[in-house]
Amino acid sequence: MQTKPILVIGATGKTGSRVATSLEAKGHVVRRGSRSAATPFDWEAPETWAPALSGARAAYVTYFPDLAFPGAVEKLESLVETAKDVGVEHLVLLSGRGEHHARLGEEVVRNSGVDFTIVRAAWFAQNFSEGYLRDPVLAGVLPMPGGVVAEPIVDVDDIADVAVAALTEHGHKGELYEVTGPRLMTFSEMAGELSRATGREIRHVPISFEEFHGNIAEAGGTFVADVFTAIARETLDGRNAHTTDGVMRALGRAPRDFADFARTAAETGAWTSAA
Template structure:
């Protein structure tokens, strides 16, 4: 049973319950009969990464936490926020923390180390870029307009399906054998953004292309649209991770779950059928 209001005992608390991973994790825990509490800025009590006074009430009564940092562990101050949350978790009697991390991000690794050295039981799920960025995230508007624009050059990325990520998070929360490890997860194939656009175009019948933008031009355009903080975060993240460091797929999904990771073609088919680009 999911709660967003009542205090809980022996429950998993999902921090970021309305996020792309959070709601998937909650649904799976419910189906497995695991008591779960969703926390977000709209829950009671709320949880807001920008307001540390909300953190202790939001985790009170939890025995395990799923933590997805917003906007991204790549931003300045993220490791310090994770450190403060971990300190509060120890005081609250939390036993196990599962942290969603980003592949190839130096600041994300610093946040991972904070958790690994916390004295709590821990699991890290370190993911490549999400396929769902194209269907329910920042790149969906580009798909709908016919042109995905990003300062990512033409470097391949082994995009991962969020359903695989959520499955692994739930497995980590419910199977002690998966604790104390970094699970790095990707899709089965590295594709350039041009190739991703071609797959989506073929699947949907839409005209979808990719424009490799100049980073500073992208920063300026996004600053005007979404503000400097978000523009700097996304531009700098692209410059960091699309330098070739992440081009090789890994078998983390297979190793943890005993099945292959979903392909981008499977994702595109299912997203189209669900009306993601309707």
């Protein structure tokens, strides 16, 4: 077992928290990278990067809230240079499927001179249970743009499992794992699975991208809404309407189905209250 720590950037996020917990459960030394950590990491404070990376043998890299945010790719470039300078041996980058800026971020890591693995993920199933769509689901609606475009939505637990494998096992360096769920689903079909899991009706409500923007702006402000709406316009055009074998290639098993995610989330109380 390696004694050098693995830095998990974004250790309080959906994937980062799972990656850090799984690594610790397997006996690895983990440095949880967040603004409140003992050794803090903050994307907005470059002076925190070198101390967080120093002494780490590998790092799981996520950019919050998304690589599409202005300045994100440039910050990633600086972070990669810092990682190289302090001797980090392996970077595992979480990327977004079908996103132009995410591809630019991937190229930064590919060209860094540091060993890398890229995990390019489809849309997160946990957006319904832990993210901005939880409250609408509690209210019985699923307001989403994109019409009848199908998405191979992926369970975040699968993303974390792939990242942990890449960080701890041989054979993953230089790989690109594009990870999706096992089937294509429209938002209407997702609403049906959520209805079955929760035992109450949840309806897909088709909305325009302008309405989508308004909903996000109300919750998170105009700047956040601008970026996420741009991502939705870019990715909900059919470009991602196919499944991939990334989970199988990385883990030797099939990805989890959305129905299993919904059932497990319901059983663990994800939608029991608005708290």
